[in-house]
Amino acid sequence: MSAAVSRGAARAWALEHREEMVRDVMRLVRIPSVADPAGSGAAPFGPACAEALAEGLALCREHGFLARNLAGRCGVALWPGKTAESLGIFSHLDVVPAGEGWASPPFEPRVENGYIIGRGSGDNKGPAVAALYALRCLKELGAGLEHSVQLYLGCSEETGMADLVYYTQHEPQPVFSLVPDVNFPVCCGEKGILTADLTCRVEGSNLLDFGGGVASNAVPDRAFALLAGVPLTEVEPLLAGAPGVEAAAEGGKLRLTARGIAGHAAFPEGTESAIQKLAAFLAQNALVTGPAAGAMAFLAAAFGDAYGEGLDIDFRDEVSGRTTHVGGMARLSQGVLTQNINVRYCVRADQAALIRRLKARCSAGGFAVERLHNDPPCYTPPQHPAIAELLRAYEAVYGGGTEPYVMGGGTYARKLKNAVGFGPGVPDPAPLYGGGHQPNEGVRIQLLTNMIEIYADALQAIDRLV
Incomplete structure (x- = not known):
């Protein structure tokens, strides 16, 4: 019989599986998946992106989810619920070029000072894997959702989002979606x-x-x-x-x-x-x-x-x-x-x-x-009832006093209906490594661990609401 998964149970599960999650992130970071506009056939965004997509979908299957490759442009992993209506999590596996100024090879990931270092570790392969682990956490702990949940893995987010355009033309959109490609608490709009x-x-x-x-x-x-x-x-x-x-x-x-x-x-x-x-x-x-x-x-x-x-x-x-x-x-x-x-x-x-x-x-x-x-910009009014639930899930881990915000970054949320950006970043006054698009890009492992707990909580709440 299915039951709600508590935050404490999700937290314990995330800690237990943290090292495994890190290994999975590093599997993806090793692939130099810069989208190539000259790609064709089964690799429309180039062979490296095709390899990253295949590896990402293989991870999803290894962890017990149905996974489909959509014409090499993107992929979807599905956790079936009680209804065909779905919630969505939209992440991407393509990365910007490495550029110069790295202290170590950008596609030879390493763990140092509690970070995973490598191009794409934070933007967006680490969050993609953490989202997969949030679904796995709920599934293995016996949660039963009314909605199905689909995890989207894209291949051209950094180069115009042609992957998502293809998806929206060929697949029914979720009734509500989260995009783990921003800072917490909730990004309700994009310039x-x-x-x-x-x-x-x-x-x-x-x-x-x-x-x-x-x-x-x-x-x-x-x-x-x-x-x-x-x-x-x-x-x-x-x-x-x-x-x-x-x-x-x-x-x-x-x-x-x-x-x-x-x-x-x-x-x-x-x-x-x-x-x-x-x-x-x-x-x-x-x-x-x-x-x-x-x-x-x-x-x-x-x-x-x-x-x-x-x-x-x-x-x-x-x-x-x-x-x-x-x-x-x-x-x-x-x-x-x-x-x-x-x-x-x-x-x-x-x-x-x-x-x-x-x-x-x-x-x-x-x-x-x-x-x-x-x-054009996108904007979801902060009064939307789902945003209150997302704030609650975030504040249960990081504390209160937060407000939704609008940012200048562009994510998949701008091309989806009923979608907002939701973590996993938090401001770091003294970062040890670079952020997305910077040399020495790194993501704190604790951020990804916290994301599992927060997403497990948030998905259950949104499932009840929409």
């Missing part, structure tokens, strides 16, 4: 996400090459420029006033490199764009000629802040705070400089006006706006 390429022709200048960044949604921590006609001796005296910028002679040319501080585009506080730093150095010291001079001046000004001011799109509201923007990637090819932008705009912003102002600012700086994509 709009606007991306575009800003392009400028720079032929006829001494800028031979320029680039930086690894992903649209990551603040770039490396950038470089290759110049003609500028001797190293001219630049060396300038470097003392530009920490993080270096110069070297290279085959009769000058190579400049800049280092910044990487981070997620949605949370630019504490980051530093290497592209903006290098552009500002070039512009302030008049090291580039011709049209490239104006282009560098524009990049320096446009990304001199992270709150939309440089692009004339700054806006804030009481629901979601300030608009943010970063320039994730820059490239120079065939005389065209391309700077990608990633904007996280407020829930109540006028989207049409924002786009008009962006285009006007870029045009004035000599840049065209191309390949613009706008993903």
Whole structure:
């Protein structure tokens, strides 16, 4: 006979299975599952993502769940309930590129100081496994839910969510879903996400090459420029006033490199764009000629802040705070400089006006706006009855005094009906390792252990409610 599983029982189960959970997370982190847009056939997002999906579904089957591969784009593990209606947990197995600055190989995970270290450990393979263990906890302790529960494993969350679009076109959506890809307590909304390429022709200048960044949604921590006609001796005296910028002679040319501080585009506080730093150095010291001079001046000004001011799109509201923007990637090819932008705009912003102002600012700086994509915001009012239950489940472990929030990050919740972000992160004032999209990414094992208990409690409560 089925019965409710208490928090104490779930906590004890989670502690008992913690080491096993860690091993399972590391199985997934070993796979360098960066989505490849050139994938095809059974591996539409590339062979590494296909391997990660196969391994994730194998884990689900090993722990007693039905699992299906949906055309290589995503997978679903099912715990049948008393009805066909389902609750959902949506996680992803793809990761952003590793980038540089790692103290150890990013896809050779290790445990250190209570953390699992490796690309994807926190975003989002660790939470995916913890969600699986929450379902396993409920099943093994004899819980019986009215609703079925499906655990979704995606393969292109970091590159546009085409996986989830496929899912929503071919599968019935759950009646309510949780997305373990945020901080606790409850993320009830996400800002709009606007991306575009800003392009400028720079032929006829001494800028031979320029680039930086690894992903649209990551603040770039490396950038470089290759110049003609500028001797190293001219630049060396300038470097003392530009920490993080270096110069070297290279085959009769000058190579400049800049280092910044990487981070997620949605949370630019504490980051530093290497592209903006290098552009500002070039512009302030008049090291580039011709049209490239104006282009560098524009990049320096446009990304001199992270709150939309440089692009004339700054806006804030009481629901979601300030608009943010970063320039994730820059490239120079065939005389065209391309700077990608990633904007996280407020829930109540006028989207049409924002786009008009962006285009006007870029045009004035000599840049065209191309390949613009706008993903509107999502918002669930905090008064939704499910949110009260989620807050209660979280506060039973971490304590009270919390409120739902809106964030700049983009998760699967924005493309689902009746979905909110729910953990497993908590603010860490002195993190020992990097967060998602950063070098030395790590997740605290205790966070994942707590997530099992919280999700076991929350799923039972939502099952009774909806």
